[in-house]
C-alpha cells in the first residue's frame with residue numbers, strides 16, 4: 110500500500126464546498142459537507158467537466174453543466190443525466206492536513 114498523499118490544508122476547504130487538486134497525475138475533487146471531508150474523481154462521468162466547480166450540499170455534489178448529482182461517499186450518481194459512478198478515495202485528516210489514499 111502506498112502512503113497517503115497530502116491533498117490540501119483543511120483550512121483551505123470551504124465548510125460546504127470543494128476544490129480541485131492533482132494527485133498521482135489524476136484530477137481529484139476534495140469536498141467538505143456536514144463536517145466530513147471526501148475525495149472523488151474530479152471529472153464528471155457524463156462529460157469532461159470539473160465536478161469541484163459544482164455545488165456541494167448534504168453529502169452530494171452537483172455537476173454545474175447538466176446538474177447530475179453524485180454521492181460524495183460512494184461516487185454513485187444520484188441524479189441524471191449521469192449514470193456511471195466516479196471513483197472515490199479514502200481520506201484522513203491529520204491536524205490541518207487532508208490526506209488521500211490514491212491506491213490500496
Ligand code: FES
Pocket residue numbers: 153154155156157158172173174175176177189190191
Ligand atoms: S457534464 Fe456533468 S452532468 Fe453533464
